[in-house]
Amino acid sequence: MRKERIRRRKLIHGLELALLILLLLIIITSVILHLARRPLTQAEKTSQAVAQRYAKIDKSDHFFAVNVGRPTYTIAGRNQQKQPIYAIMSNNWHAIQIVRQASGISATQASQIASHRTAATVTNLGLTLEQNKPVWLVSTRNRQGAHQYVYINFSKGKVTKVIKNL
Structure with missing residues (x-):
């Protein structure tokens, strides 16, 4: 006991x-x-x-x-x-x-453009300036885990630069 x-x-x-x-x-x-x-x-x-x-x-x-x-x-x-x-x-x-x-694309549209272009998942995005022009900077990650940055022109919605394998 x-x-x-x-x-x-x-x-x-x-x-x-x-x-x-x-x-x-x-x-x-x-x-x-x-x-x-x-x-x-x-x-x-x-x-x-x-x-x-x-x-x-x-x-x-x-x-x-x-x-x-x-x-x-x-x-x-x-x-x-x-x-x-x-x-x-x-x-x-x-x-x-x-x-x-109204003079450009929305964050949702930028996210869709980036994920379609890179076939990756969007992890973050933000509006920034590139050469004093507004661009969406979208951060993505692909299936292998590699990060990429996709720059999308705010007014035209076109991809201007992609930085891969970060």
């Missing part, structure tokens, strides 16, 4: 220790993930403020971040005339270019 109580106590103590370790791992992972997302969250907030001030975006619908070459941030939203626009800005928020959404 005494041996059984001791064994049961050890089992309970072991379970408590395992739960404590699991709880600590969850807390540490949550903190690391929060800290890892902080720069992107801050960039989004700053981009929204810049877009509201200079592009007069009343309501932002979507945020795109592109970190290929020189980083750019894009806010999709509506201006004061309720027209859907994109505000594309540099990573230091000094240069901003405003593009009407």
